[in-house]
Amino acid sequence: MNLTIRQRRIVWAYSFLSVSLIFFLFIRWYPTLLAVNISFRDWNVFAGSGEWVGLQNYADIWEDLFKPRSAVRAAFWNTLRYVLFGVPLQLVLALGIAMLLGQIRRFAGFFRAAYFVPYVTSFVAVAFVWRWLYQPQIGLLNQIITGLGLPMQPFLTSPSQALPSITLVAVWRSIGFAIIIFLAGLQQIPDMYYEAAQIDGANRWQLFRRITLPLLNPVIVYLAVLQTIQFLRMFDLVQNMSTDNAGGPLKSTTTVVLEVYKEGFSGYNMGYAGALTVILFLVILLITMLQLRVLSRRVDY
């Protein structure tokens, strides 16, 4: 066969791509499909097989939703709260910080690095450090609070404060990523728009509202979708910040993924865990599609 150089290049490109395709098929797609299959079975972890039980696992989840102190009900509700608190807070803070960072010239690299460092730190390390900071009586935060003469705060040991406390850490941990993306987005906006608007007498708010925000829309959508998915899959922080009583106190911090983990790997209820995973997948899919529809706007000037 005589191939032109161009054709040969294409063939090589496809053969290299097919390697990663095979990897994805087996490491991503196959387990995903297996999880769907398992969710319809009474799966035995050790035997690696299970009887087909149809929608039984889904029915069990539905039933469990209405039990007193239901772990799954708490998990879905908390997961929603993580998203509702975490995503907007993350986006607003990140945009604000990015705009400030975009204005400074001195030490700009240092500041950017400082905000980005938490993002490259492992979730587990972050969780342990913050758990110590939050500790009642001896934690640094409580030492400061009581030092100022204010009452000691329970933070992670309070059913009402634990979830916001963890959300804040999650935002702090991954805000660096959002800032970098926003910075890049801001730099894409041509200066001439601002200059033109300023000549027309627009004030700072109008510049932000009419130029920055609309032109950042693709970036905002991208980040909103990505961060939502991340908060919907919240696990590491919760697991490591509420040891002894993971997801507690009183199930106030548990998430869907944490319940999947508990059911699947310590209760050995793989079918139930699989069904929860499938539900979470569908929720993520639905929310992402909604976000893309509602948030996406094409803006041209």
Place this chain on the structure above:
Amino acid sequence: MKQRKLWSLLSLLLIAALAFTACAAPPAGDSGAAGAATEAPADEAAADAGGEAAAADGEVIEIEYWQYNFQARIDAMNELIAQFEAENPNIKVIHNSDTPYDNFRDKIAASVPAGVGPDVVSLFYGWQTAWLDAGYLVPLPEDAFPPDEIRANFSPMVEASFVDGTLYTLPTAVRTLALFYNKDLMEAAGLDPESPPTTLDELKEQAVQCTVRNGDAYEVFGFVANPAGQGHHWFREVLLRQFGQQPYSDDNRTVLWNASEGGYEAWHEFLSFGTELETGRSDLITEPDDFLAGKVCFHIDGSFRLGSIAENAPDLNFGVVEMPEHNGIKSTFGSYWTHGITQKAAADPARMEAATKFLQFITTPEAGTLWVEMVGELPAQLAAAENPELLADEKLGAFVAGLPYAVSTFFVDESKDRQAIIDANDAVILTGADPDAELDIAVQTVQEMYDEFWADR
């Protein structure tokens, strides 16, 4: 023309890729259960002869032993393995102890289907039911472990390892709960460190006296009823019984925590340390670290803690006394880490033989004696536990004294059982919920789990 060539080449590539993946898939599945099942019968005859041949040839059989990461246990087991390997040069035991306690079960669940798990595994006795349901453990061979001898020689607690008369696991050591007390803190509070509490009323009295508060914070915790620590056992097997209520029905089908006024009384007593007596709250304490740090007067814990105290807080001036009695009733919770042989070992007779030998070796009275010295757990074989020196031991004596009345709880799922008590406690302590209603919810939650468990049997 060129276009067509390109396409044919691409389709060839695709076919090759598919063929490659199709070949790769079956062997991966084969290493799992299906493969083992089909191979087993043919193997058996061959390996029966093969096992002996291997031993004669001096071929080394490797078996894996797994336990969770706990330094004292790791050291003791390394010592036992060294002795065992010296006696059996043709068996090599690989000791995997990298997994932290919290993840131990998960790791087993993930590794076993992958075919890379242990041959002999250490497990908490309360997990045995779930592991049997999963088909993970095999019965211990009766010729190597005759049931009558086991019953005669081992602590009565070990009865929990029999299922319908078949023995599945066997421990090196067992442990009981007792009351630890910090002598320095007692002295500072004007208490006599030589007469620690022996009854529940004395515990309450002395705990109140020992508590030091600073505003909302506790400088010294008198006593904390902490269900996330050993507190849930104390409530179930000790307090309930002392208030005249057995925790579960004799057939282990019904949860009875709230079946009588006594049940509720026991629950109120448990909560009172955090609410009325204010000797310390479960949400403020980090157990057992705070006891090791000298911030807790009285602390319920197991004999296994002695090893870690000796290691991490060698200067702690403490004593141990039997669990406080009440209404003339003595009780304590007994439990043990036990060892089982897995399907993985059973699939190969040579490995099975090696695993059996190893299990026999680590459950002798001598192994128990080594274990008590290095880990602080009580020997499972009575011959070693009846040692008068041990009974007179200042620290271990209290645990050994508890052996005759210790009870091991039958658990369907210990973590969910424990979680129900933690949640009931948190609801009362953190949100001021009604204690009786919370106990009812806990019972309902655990009962549903029991109903589901028995429905399949």
